[in-house]
Amino acid sequence: MSNFLLSQGYERGKIDKTLFIKKACNKIILVQVYVYDIIFGLTNETLCEQFVKTMQGEFEMSMMVELNFFLGLQIKQFQHGTFLFQSKYCQELLKKFDMENCKEATTSIATGCYLDTDERGANVDQTKYRGLIGSLLYMTISRLDIMFNVCLCTRYQANPKESHYMAAKRILKYLKGTIDVGLWYPSEVSLNLFGYFDSDFARCKIDRKSTSATCHLLGSSLIS
Numbered sequence: 001m002s003n004f005l006l007s008q009g010y011e012r013g014k015i016d017k018t019l020f021i022k023k024a025c026n027k028i029i030l031v032q033v034y035v036y037d038i039i040f041g042l043t044n045e046t047l048c049e050q051f052v053k054t055m056q057g058e059f060e061m062s063m064m065v066e067l068n069f070f071l072g073l074q075i076k077q078f079q080h081g082t083f084l085f086q087s088k089y090c091q092e093l094l095k096k097f098d099m100e101n102c103k104e105a106t107t108s109i110a111t112g113c114y115l116d117t118d119e120r121g122a123n124v125d126q127t128k129y130r131g132l133i134g135s136l137l138y139m140t141i142s143r144l145d146i147m148f149n150v151c152l153c154t155r156y157q158a159n160p161k162e163s164h165y166m167a168a169k170r171i172l173k174y175l176k177g178t179i180d181v182g183l184w185y186p187s188e189v190s191l192n193l194f195g196y197f198d199s200d201f202a203r204c205k206i207d208r209k210s211t212s213a214t215c216h217l218l219g220s221s222l223i224s
Contacts, residue, residue, distance in 0.1 A: 001033065004058055005181055026098055039067060073141055074182075085182025086142045090175050093135050097172060104177030105170055109149045113167060116206055121161030129160040132168050139175065143181045146171055189219035 005020045009029065013019035021033040029047055032039045038055070042048045052063050067075050069076060072089040075082065094100050103127065136150045156164040198213045216224045 001059070002053055003014050003081075005031065006149060008054065034071075039070065059079035059088075072138065079187070081184060081186040083182055083184050084142045085180065086139060087179050087182075090139065090179050093139065094172060094176055097132060097169070099169065099172045099176065102169075102173050102176060105198050106177065108146045108171045108174040109152075109167065110170060115164060115167055117159070118154065118161040118163045120164050124162055124165045126157070126160055129168070130157050133157060136168065136171055143161065143175070144183070144215070144224070145181070146174070182220060185221045186219075189221075191210070193218055 002012070002020075008022070008028075009024075010020040013021065016032075018033045020033070022029040022031075027044050027047060028042070029051060030041045031051075038061075040048075046070060055061060066077060067073070068077075069088075072086055074085050076085075077083075094102070103131065118223070133150065133154050136146065137154070140147045140150060142224045149167075153164060153171070154166045172209060194217045196215050196217075199210050200212075201210045214223060214224075
């Protein structure tokens with residue numbers, strides 16, 4: 001399939017090698033390959049029909065409906081934009097860790113909370129802690145607002161303590177109160193790329209190294 005797409009004038013993504021891109025006359029086709037499935041997006045409906053015809057002429061495949069759910073990611077497409085969210089996955093996550101009836105939190109980390117190794121703290125189940133962290137990392141696909149604090153909790157997977165587990169559970173409490181929050185990508189906006197960077201000098205209590213944070217927006221849409 002890769003050889004066929006490349007022969008049709010597509011370029012392979014420089015970072016994601018399963019992404020193929022083709023540009024022609026101010027139009028663009030994005031093709032994402034995942035195992036036996038293909039997700040594609042186009043800026044022109046005629047190109048959509050041509051792409052389907054070309055692929056079906058080479059491979060045995062069927063055309064499915066407009067994408068609305070994929071690997072825990074929900075997609076709603078409107079005339080004026082596209083909304084990505086993970087409310088269903090979030091509900092399953094809360095149920096998995098017995099947090100369905102927990103109190104909601106207004107922030108994903110407590111004010112004044114500075115995690116460290118907490119060597120004197122009580123140990124917690126390492127497998128359970130790593131499972132929670134892994135689940136939260138997948139949640140950051142559409143919830144980039146929790147990315148920084150989830151990554152903060154990942155530092156202590158080798159020897160998790162009760163304080164680390166409580167900090168991770170606090171993120172779940174925040175998610176419960178913001179379960180319908182997602183990423184909104186409006187149509188017809190300029191696709192200018194903006195990047196913002198922040199560095200907190202000597203923030204880490206363990207080694208006094210600085211902690212950096214970045215965000216990038218394509219137009220008005222947060223992408224990383």
